[in-house]
Amino acid sequence: MTEIRFDRAPGDRSVLPETEEKTSAGVLVYTIGLVIAATLTSISFWVANTSLLWAPGIPLGLAVLGIAQMGVHLVFFLHITTGPDNTNNVLALAFGVLIVILVVAGSLWIMANLNNNMMPPLELMDLHMQR
Amino acid sequence: MNLTVAVGEVDRPSLPSTSQAGPAPKRIVVAYGFWIFLLSDVVMFAALFAAYAVLATATSGGPTGAELFDQVSVGIETACLLASSYTCGLMSLAVGSRRRGATYLTAALTFALGAAFLVFELSEFTGMIARGATPQRSAFLSAFFTLVGCHGLHVSAGLIWLSVMMVQVAVKGFRPTVERRLQCLSLFWHALDIIWVGLFTVVYLMGVRP
Numbered sequence: 524m525t526e527i528r529f530d531r532a533p534g535d536r537s538v539l540p541e542t543e544e545k546t547s548a549g550v551l552v553y554t555i556g557l558v559i560a561a562t563l564t565s566i567s568f569w570v571a572n573t574s575l576l577w578a579p580g581i582p583l584g585l586a587v588l589g590i591a592q593m594g595v596h597l598v599f600f601l602h603i604t605t606g607p608d609n610t611n612n613v614l615a616l617a618f619g620v621l622i623v624i625l626v627v628a629g630s631l632w633i634m635a636n637l638n639n640n641m642m643p644p645l646e647l648m649d650l651h652m653q654r
Numbered sequence: 655m656n657l658t659v660a661v662g663e664v665d666r667p668s669l670p671s672t673s674q675a676g677p678a679p680k681r682i683v684v685a686y687g688f689w690i691f692l693l694s695d696v697v698m699f700a701a702l703f704a705a706y707a708v709l710a711t712a713t714s715g716g717p718t719g720a721e722l723f724d725q726v727s728v729g730i731e732t733a734c735l736l737a738s739s740y741t742c743g744l745m746s747l748a749v750g751s752r753r754r755g756a757t758y759l760t761a762a763l764t765f766a767l768g769a770a771f772l773v774f775e776l777s778e779f780t781g782m783i784a785r786g787a788t789p790q791r792s793a794f795l796s797a798f799f800t801l802v803g804c805h806g807l808h809v810s811a812g813l814i815w816l817s818v819m820m821v822q823v824a825v826k827g828f829r830p831t832v833e834r835r836l837q838c839l840s841l842f843w844h845a846l847d848i849i850w851v852g853l854f855t856v857v858y859l860m861g862v863r864p
Contacts, residue, residue, distance in 0.1 A: 528675070529675065529678045529679065529682055530678060530682055530686070531682070532681055532682040532684075532685035532686060532837070533685050533686060533688075533689040533841060534685060534689075534746070534837060534840060534841045534844070535685070535837075546747050546748075546750070546751050549743075549747045549750075550744065550747060553740055553743040553744060553747075554740075556740075556743075557736065557737075557740040560736055561733075561736060564732055564733075564736065564851075567854075567855060567859060568725065568729055568859070570859075571725075571859035571860075571862065572725065582860050585855050585859050585860055586855065586860075588855070589851055589852055589855035589856075592851045593848050593851050593852065596739070596844060596847060596848045596851065597848070600739060600740075600743055600844045600847070601841070601844050611686065612686070612689060615686075615689060615690055615693055616689075616693065618693070619693035619694075619696055619697060622697045622700065623696060623697060623700040626697065626700040626701055626704050627700055627703055627704045627707065629704075630704035630705070630707070630708055631704065631707055631708060634708040
C-alpha cells in the first residue's frame with residue numbers, strides 16, 4: 524500500500540498539494556489561463572462591436588467564444604482534466620451541463636412555439652409581449 | 655476474505671483500487687461535495703438565463719438593452735472579475751505552500767477587484783433606475799435585474815466569505831479545516847467568474863445587437 528490512487532479534488536492540481544512541485548509552475552498555469560481568457564474576452568467585445576463581420580453570424584460566434592472561455596477557466600483555473608482521477612468531477616460537471624442545456628434550450632424552444640401558435644388577436648397585442 | 659485481498663495484491667501490487675484503499679481523505683470529499691453544490695448553483699443560474707432569454711424582447715415599449723447598456727463599464731467589470739479570479743488562483747497556491755504574507759496580499763487583491771466589480775455594477779444599476787429603467791418597467795428589466803442582481807449577490811457573499819476566511823487564517827492559522835474552507839472559497843470564486851462569462855456574452859454583448 525505504498526501508493527493509493529484516490530480521486531483528485533476539484534480545483535487541485537495534484538493529489539497531495541503539500542508535495543506539489545514548485546509553485547512557479549502553478550503560477551505559470553494560472554498566467555497562461557489569464558492570457559487566453561483575456562484574449563478571448565477582448566475578441567468577444569470586438570466581435571460584438573465591429574461592422575466587418577456578417578451580422579447574422581455574430582450571436583453564434585459570441586456563443587462559441589463564450590463557451591471556449593468557460594472551457595479555458597475550467598482547465599486552467601479549476602484544473603479539470605481528462606485523467607482517470609478526475610472522472611467523478613467530469614461526470615458531475617457533464618450532468619450539470621446536460622441540465623443547463625435542457626433548461627435553457629427547452630425554455631427557448633417551448634416559448635418560441637407558444638409565441639408562434641398562440642398569437643393573440645390584434646386588439647390584444649399591446650397588452651402582451653411586443654417584438 | 656484475506657485470500658481475495660492477497661490475490662488482488664499479487665495481480666497489481668503497486669496499485670490498490672480506490673475501494674480497497676478505504677474512505678478518501680476529507681479534503682477530497684469536502685471539495686467534491688462543494689463541487690456538486692456549485693453545479694446545482696449553476697443549474698439555478700440556467701433557469702434565470704432561460705427566463706432572461708425568453709423575455710429579452712419583452713420590453714413593453716420601455717427602454718431596450720441597446721439603449722441601456724454601457725460597453726465600457728461592462729468591459730471594466732469583466733476585467734476586474736477575471737483579474738480577481740487570477741489572484742484567487744494565486745491565493746490558493748500561497749495557501750498550498752503555507753505562505754502567510756502572500757496569502758494576505760493575494761486575498762486583499764482579490765477583495766479589492768471584487769469590490770471594484772460590485773461598485774461598477776451598482777453604479778450601472780442606479781444609473782438605469784434613475785433613467786426609469788426599474789425592474790417594474792418591463793418583463794425584460796425584471797429578468798435582467800434578477801439575473802445580474804443574483805450574480806452580484808453571489809459576489810457580495812464571496813467577498814464576505816473571503817474576509818471571514820482571512821480572519822480565520824489570522825486567528826487559527828493554516829489548520830486543515832481552514833484550508834478546506836479556503837479550497838471551497840476558491841472553487842466558488844472561479845465558478846462565479848465562469849457564470850459572468852455567460853452573463854456578459856448573453857446579456858451585454860448579444861443583447862445590444864439590433
